[in-house]
Amino acid sequence: MLNRINDLLNRLLLILSGTAILALMLLATGNVALRIFDAPFRGVYEIVSFLGAIGIAFALAATQRRRGHIVVDIFSSRYPVRLRRFVDAFSAAISAAFFGVISRQIMIWGTRILSSGEVSETLKIIYHPFVYSVAAGFALLALTCLLDIPRSLGKVKETKR
Numbered sequence: 669m670l671n672r673i674n675d676l677l678n679r680l681l682l683i684l685s686g687t688a689i690l691a692l693m694l695l696a697t698g699n700v701a702l703r704i705f706d707a708p709f710r711g712v713y714e715i716v717s718f719l720g721a722i723g724i725a726f727a728l729a730a731t732q733r734r735r736g737h738i739v740v741d742i743f744s745s746r747y748p749v750r751l752r753r754f755v756d757a758f759s760a761a762i763s764a765a766f767f768g769v770i771s772r773q774i775m776i777w778g779t780r781i782l783s784s785g786e787v788s789e790t791l792k793i794i795y796h797p798f799v800y801s802v803a804a805g806f807a808l809l810a811l812t813c814l815l816d817i818p819r820s821l822g823k824v825k826e827t828k829r
Contacts, residue, residue: 674815677808678730685726692719711791718798725805729812756820764813771806778803 699712731737744755778799788795 671815674729674808674811675733678733678812681726681805681808682730685723685730688719688723688726692716692723695719711788714788714790714793718795721798722801722805725802728805729808732809732812732816753821757817760813760816760820764810764817767806767810767813771803771810774799774803774806 695709695712696716699709702708744752747755778796781799782794782796786795787793
């Protein structure tokens with residue numbers, strides 16, 4: 669059940685990530701095109717930064733689920749299968765804890781921004797929702813790493829992606 673929820677959330681955030689990257693590209697391209705006519709958008713740098721953060725954070729968990737990150741296994745590829753599974757599970761546990769802490773710290777930072785009423789410099793828009801979105805992306809990455817532990821040990825069969 670938890671794996672299904674994780675897969676659903678991964679798909680949803682991946683769609684939102686793609687949408688953010690598409691909007692980022694359209695905005696940046698439009699801004700470059702309008703510079704020719706000496707009429708660029710105001711505050712593009714801020715919006716592109718926010719969209720880039722969302723695009724990356726929302727794609728992290730889905731990339732982890734698909735094993736799309738770089739893995740350096742110079743030594744571990746030579747380990748016996750049982751030891752390699754244990755090392756992978758241990759690595760997933762450490763990663764889950766690490767990304768859980770990162771998510772919590774980003775959430776605390778977002779709460780500070782919210783309580784202080786801080787806004788972006790140029791456009792004066794509230795940006796704590798973007799910070800909370802990044803925290804959510806890391807929280808889902810932590811959950812995905814946590815669910816990788818039984819998969820690494822061979823206790824759970826892979827679901828179709």
